[in-house]
Amino acid sequence: MTDRAAQFFRKAELQALIDELRRRDYNVVGPSIDQEAIVYTELTSVEQLPRGWTDEQAPGSYRLVRRDDDAWFGYVVGPHSWKKYLFPPRTKLLTVQKTEQGWSFLPAVLENTKTAMLGVRACELAAIAVQDRVFLGGPYKDRDYESRRKSLFLIAVNCTQAASTCFCTSMNTGPRCKSGFDLALTEIESGFLCEIGSDAGWDVLSACELQTATAEDLNEAESQRQRAVEMIERQMRTDDLPQLLLDNLNHPNWKAVGERCLSCTNCTMVCPTCFCSSVSEVRDLTTDQIDRERTWDSCFNPEFSYLGGTPVRNDTSARYRQWLTHKLGSWHEQFGTSGCVGCGRCITWCPVGIDLTAEVAAMREAPAP
Amino acid sequence: MARGRKPRLAVFKFASCDGCQLSLLDAEDELLAVCDLIEIAHFAEASSDLQPGPYDVALVEGSITTEEDAQRILKIRSNSRYLMTIGACATAGGIQALRQWGQIEEWVSRVYPSPEFIHTLATSTPIAAHVLVDFELHGCPVNHHQLVDVLVALAEGRRPRLPTHSVCLDCKRRGTVCHVVSRGIPCLGPVTQSGCGAICPAFDRGCYGCFGPSQPAQTVPLLSRFQALGHTTDRLVPLLRNFNAAAPAFQQAADELSELHGEPS
Amino acid sequence: MTWIPPALAVNPWLTHTARIADIVSECDGIATYRLCLDTSDNASAYVFEPGQFNMLYVPGVGESAISMSGDAHEPDGWIHTVRVAGNVTRSLAQLECGQTLGVRGPFGTGWPIPQLVGKNVVVVAGGLGLAPLRPLVYHLVRHRSQFQNVSLIVGARTAAGLLYPTEYANWTQAGIDVQLTVDRATAGWNGNIGVVTALLDRLKLNQIERASVVTCGPEVMMKYVGMSAMQRGIPAEQIWVSMERNMQCAAGLCGHCQLGPAFICKDGPVLRYDRLQPYLFVESL
Numbered sequence: 001m002t003d004r005a006a007q008f009f010r011k012a013e014l015q016a017l018i019d020e021l022r023r024r025d026y027n028v029v030g031p032s033i034d035q036e037a038i039v040y041t042e043l044t045s046v047e048q049l050p051r052g053w054t055d056e057q058a059p060g061s062y063r064l065v066r067r068d069d070d071a072w073f074g075y076v077v078g079p080h081s082w083k084k085y086l087f088p089p090r091t092k093l094l095t096v097q098k099t100e101q102g103w104s105f106l107p108a109v110l111e112n113t114k115t116a117m118l119g120v121r122a123c124e125l126a127a128i129a130v131q132d133r134v135f136l137g138g139p140y141k142d143r144d145y146e147s148r149r150k151s152l153f154l155i156a157v158n159c160t161q162a163a164s165t166c167f168c169t170s171m172n173t174g175p176r177c178k179s180g181f182d183l184a185l186t187e188i189e190s191g192f193l194c195e196i197g198s199d200a201g202w203d204v205l206s207a208c209e210l211q212t213a214t215a216e217d218l219n220e221a222e223s224q225r226q227r228a229v230e231m232i233e234r235q236m237r238t239d240d241l242p243q244l245l246l247d248n249l250n251h252p253n254w255k256a257v258g259e260r261c262l263s264c265t266n267c268t269m270v271c272p273t274c275f276c277s278s279v280s281e282v283r284d285l286t287t288d289q290i291d292r293e294r295t296w297d298s299c300f301n302p303e304f305s306y307l308g309g310t311p312v313r314n315d316t317s318a319r320y321r322q323w324l325t326h327k328l329g330s331w332h333e334q335f336g337t338s339g340c341v342g343c344g345r346c347i348t349w350c351p352v353g354i355d356l357t358a359e360v361a362a363m364r365e366a367p368a369p
Numbered sequence: 370m371a372r373g374r375k376p377r378l379a380v381f382k383f384a385s386c387d388g389c390q391l392s393l394l395d396a397e398d399e400l401l402a403v404c405d406l407i408e409i410a411h412f413a414e415a416s417s418d419l420q421p422g423p424y425d426v427a428l429v430e431g432s433i434t435t436e437e438d439a440q441r442i443l444k445i446r447s448n449s450r451y452l453m454t455i456g457a458c459a460t461a462g463g464i465q466a467l468r469q470w471g472q473i474e475e476w477v478s479r480v481y482p483s484p485e486f487i488h489t490l491a492t493s494t495p496i497a498a499h500v501l502v503d504f505e506l507h508g509c510p511v512n513h514h515q516l517v518d519v520l521v522a523l524a525e526g527r528r529p530r531l532p533t534h535s536v537c538l539d540c541k542r543r544g545t546v547c548h549v550v551s552r553g554i555p556c557l558g559p560v561t562q563s564g565c566g567a568i569c570p571a572f573d574r575g576c577y578g579c580f581g582p583s584q585p586a587q588t589v590p591l592l593s594r595f596q597a598l599g600h601t602t603d604r605l606v607p608l609l610r611n612f613n614a615a616a617p618a619f620q621q622a623a624d625e626l627s628e629l630h631g632e633p634s
Numbered sequence: 635m636t637w638i639p640p641a642l643a644v645n646p647w648l649t650h651t652a653r654i655a656d657i658v659s660e661c662d663g664i665a666t667y668r669l670c671l672d673t674s675d676n677a678s679a680y681v682f683e684p685g686q687f688n689m690l691y692v693p694g695v696g697e698s699a700i701s702m703s704g705d706a707h708e709p710d711g712w713i714h715t716v717r718v719a720g721n722v723t724r725s726l727a728q729l730e731c732g733q734t735l736g737v738r739g740p741f742g743t744g745w746p747i748p749q750l751v752g753k754n755v756v757v758v759a760g761g762l763g764l765a766p767l768r769p770l771v772y773h774l775v776r777h778r779s780q781f782q783n784v785s786l787i788v789g790a791r792t793a794a795g796l797l798y799p800t801e802y803a804n805w806t807q808a809g810i811d812v813q814l815t816v817d818r819a820t821a822g823w824n825g826n827i828g829v830v831t832a833l834l835d836r837l838k839l840n841q842i843e844r845a846s847v848v849t850c851g852p853e854v855m856m857k858y859v860g861m862s863a864m865q866r867g868i869p870a871e872q873i874w875v876s877m878e879r880n881m882q883c884a885a886g887l888c889g890h891c892q893l894g895p896a897f898i899c900k901d902g903p904v905l906r907y908d909r910l911q912p913y914l915f916v917e918s919l
Contacts, residue, residue, distance in 0.1 A: 034546070035546035035551070036546065036551050036552060037551050039544065039546065060549075060550055060594065061553075064551075079546045079547065080544065084544065089541070089543070089544075093647045094647050094649055096736070098693075102653065103651055103735065103736060105649040105651060105736055138885075138900070139885075139886075139900070140646045140887060140900070141643060141644055141645075142887055143644060143645050246912065249912075249916045260587075260590045261587065262560065262587045262591055263535070263587065264537040264538075264559035264560075265537050265541070266537050266547065266559070269537070269542075270541070275887070275889060277882075277887075277888045277889070278882060278888065278890070279696075279882055279883070279888075281693070281694050281696060283518075283694055285402035286398045286401070286402050294888075295542060296538070296542055297538070297889075298538060299889065300534075301532075301534040301538065302533050302584055302585070303534070305880055305890065307878065307879060307880050308719060308878075309720075312879070313918050313919075314918060315585070315918065318917075321919075322892070322919070330892070330894055333895035334895055334897070349547055350550075351549040351550060351556075351559050351594060352591060352593075522721075525694075525695075525725070526724070526728065527695060527724065527725060528721060
């Protein structure tokens with residue numbers, strides 16, 4: 001399956017791919033410019049792609065900038081992550097109805113959503129694999145996630161550049177897409193090199209006019225991918241992270257970062273693996289129906305750990321510690337991987353630019369006695 | 370709340386624009402359902418049939434800006450089992466609390482042709498500065514869904530629970546891109562309590578904090594960041610001195626900025 | 635590994651209609667409910683392991699995790715002892731016999747009964763903490779000969795707060811050493827005064843290495859029970875506690891109830907003390 005040779009197609013053929021997926025009832029989603037950023041949205045045309053644009057990222061800062069070429073995928077990851085399609089911000093879990101006999105409870109009807117994601121980066125494939133473990137790998141399955149995941153089609157794109165906030169090489173998740181996709185593209189000047197990751201991928205690709213990739217194409221693709229590797233500056237040592245964090249639960253740096261952190265939840269919301277949620281009662285007073293709705297929530301929300309009248313984690317430093325020690329530490333014991341994929345979103349989208357790699361480094365340099 | 374009879378509700382107005390009590394009328398269909406649960410005994414915006422107390426619940430809108438009102442709220446308190454304040458005026462003093470940073474006589478003489486008829490205090494204070502308040506509902510105006518939720522909770526004998534997180538969480542749930550990060554716009558969302566559903570950022574502008582400070586409102590690091598982005602005190606102080614100017618976290622932050630950099634004119 | 639009902643494994647939100655069959659008032663603000671499912675009156679519908687909990691749901695208000703407090707061998711409904719603490723339990727307390735609510739479960743880990751067999755078993759309960767331990771006590775009574783010495787230490791603020799007082803005589807008769815203590819003596823009390831750990835420290839335990847401790851009560855009490863037991867030479871691997879955290883999904887999917895690497899809902903509530911020890915004493919974790 002994966003040993004099928006890489007194919008080449010011209011850029012315009014990507015439209016044929018989108019059309020074919022839509023013909024097969026997929027909702028095709030991918031990058032597009034909105035609100036001065038590259039976000040993920042429904043795509044019907046390649047014209048919606050951010051061609052000729054790139055992103056400049058730094059802690060607490062994101063800017064769209066014109067490229068000096070017309071690259072279709074010449075940027076990295078933005079404020080949205082694909083989790084909004086697999087684990088939507090709002091999901092109905094249960095409908096409750098009042099009858100003459102009392103309350104009756106009906107499980108929510110699963111939406112039949114076939115989604116095709118176009119432009120998934122290596123760190124994002126890794127994030128989907130992490131959420132697969134969270135929602136499907138344990139004794140209880142999240143049926144909503146499962147149903148969305150089962151009908152997912154993934155077109156990955158290899159990064160050909162990196163942002164200053166990227167550190168996928170430290171987390172061993174990228175920048176090269178190695179598995180977990182149906183198709184994986186590498187953009188070169190004349191078109192796309194396309195690796196085939198599944199039978200479904202090969203099948204859909206029949207809609208495109210394919211050419212055999214030449215040695216020159218393959219070389220150009222390789223050097224483009226290598227360029228991304230070379231651009232990655234940020235690093236985080238991970239070999240002993242869970243133990244380092246466990247040994248430093250009372251480190252003074254938690255208090256220091258707690259004074260800078262806004263507890264605003266942005267890092268957890270943009271994180272492609274964060275999965276915390278809360279359930280609320282949605283009541284329509286004019287009918288006797290109540291919906292139980294699950295919404296994205298965050299360990300930075302003070303009431304998240306509410307117990308017996310007061311939050312367990314009642315200050316910002318305790319909440320930051322929970323997030324970081326979970327993401328980089330206890331996640332390993334829970335799910336067998338790190339919860340971090342090195343996409344750098346939490347660094348870019350923190351309004352005050354808190355950088356988790358720097359916080360870890362601070363503790364590593366001066367461990368608590 | 371007592372079982373077997375509907376709790377009696379009264380709505381009272383102090384210095385305010387009426388917007389918060391009107392949001393109860395905005396509830397429309399739901400308001401009719403609320404009336405199945407509670408008896409509206411005194412609500413001048415809705416009916417001229419004003420029944421006397423005592424009341425189970427008093428909803429109080431507006432701030433205290435006159436000596437008469439300072440006396441009137443004491444009577445309302447003693448006539449009500451639960452007292453709930455609604456909106457930025459009642460919970461924080463409202464936009465009219467800006468008077469504390471000026472000279473009241475000068476303002477009155479500029480606004481009114483016959484200032485000698487105006488009797489007002491030099492301050493605009495929240496209801497909680499005068500009487501015990503059982504529950505506060507924030508916002509300018511309040512969110513009518515929250516208001517209905519709170520009334521239903523009271524009718525059913527529950528303590529109302531409202532979200533405490535910042536506006537940012539709502540922005541992210543609706544897919545709004547952060548203006549601070551993508552455009553360097555000063556937005557109070559990270560230090561403002563949720564409740565509006567993050568409306569302003571979705572319409573291309575920063576949050577101006579009308580639901581008041583969140584818990585914790587970490588204004589110091591956020592304002593330093595805004596300053597690093599090039600925003601000066603004369604923009605940031607007015608941002609904080611708005612509908613919730615006198616909410617302690619915003620007031621302190623604005624005062625500290627002014628002291629450090631000189632009062633903006 | 636705890637057995638998980640297949641229907642819950644594929645949809646942990648699956649909620650059933652339960653009708654309140656009877657309500658027994660225990661003491662101030664605490665009552666025991668018997669809930670019967672509308673769909674089935676078969677005992678097999680109420681299978682659980684002592685120590686597990688259900689999510690009880692009052693529509694329009696929310697859910698609360700409440701442990702089973704009845705006899706797992708003779709289930710004639712879900713038995714829950716509930717204290718009014720928050721909105722859900724307050725609303726629950728307003729319901730009457732015949733009214734309905736939602737139930738999903740059972741969830742969580744049970745007490746480690748196989749590991750207790752052949753051991754001296756010390757059960758330490760504080761206040762409402764006796765509720766999740768009562769199914770275990772019933773088991774110990776029923777299978778008394780499988781265990782060595784069995785002690786039950788029950789503590790409460792005052793004598794009026796001692797849960798299930800009418801059952802102590804039966805348990806004593808069945809060969810369980812029941813010891814009671816209160817924080818504050820009221821008129822008519824001439825028993826022990828003081829914390830449960832004071833009784834634990836004085837407890838006659840021959841063959842410490844064959845002793846196991848199971849405990850449930852306020853978190854601070856359980857910490858000290860663990861410390862006292864270890865000081866007496868009982869290894870952390872033979873101490874189990876039942877933890878409480880904010881549980882929402884009950885299936886390890888929502889993140890609320892984490893304490894270190896443990897999802898208290900799924901990996902607990904009953905957890906071995908050595909697993910919790912690195913985290914239990916860290917403030918605000």
